[in-house]
Amino acid sequence: MMTQKPDTDLSAFFDSAKDIETVPNAAFMEAVMADALHQTQSRVKPAPAPEPWWQTVLDSFGGWKGIGALTACACFGIYLGYASPENLSYINGIEITTDIIDEDSFSIAYDIEALFQEG
Numbered sequence: 001m002m003t004q005k006p007d008t009d010l011s012a013f014f015d016s017a018k019d020i021e022t023v024p025n026a027a028f029m030e031a032v033m034a035d036a037l038h039q040t041q042s043r044v045k046p047a048p049a050p051e052p053w054w055q056t057v058l059d060s061f062g063g064w065k066g067i068g069a070l071t072a073c074a075c076f077g078i079y080l081g082y083a084s085p086e087n088l089s090y091i092n093g094i095e096i097t098t099d100i101i102d103e104d105s106f107s108i109a110y111d112i113e114a115l116f117q118e119g
């Protein structure tokens with residue numbers, strides 16, 4: 001590694017500058033402080049507004065998607081609670097077995113006889 005000799009021509013200037021005590025003037029310090037205050041105030045974020053109570057409830061159900069699914073299920077449950085059994089067979093697409101199988105007409109031949117009677 002190569003070491004450099006200190007530059008003797010400039011060392012005298014550096015030594016004399018170390019002895020001088022420099023203090024910035026008051027106008028410069030006020031300008032620096034005013035700029036620093038302006039910079040810090042422009043970066044301050046406003047405090048967030050507090051959340052309303054319903055936002056917390058909405059988030060606990062999973063947002064609007066969860067509330068929408070819960071509402072649809074509640075409406076369907078209310079419909080099923082008030083609907084008569086005839087309307088329920090329409091929903092699932094099957095006929096009610098009590099109307100098909102009667103005690104009087106439970107016979108294989110009954111269906112064939114009904115075909116002949118219709119014409």
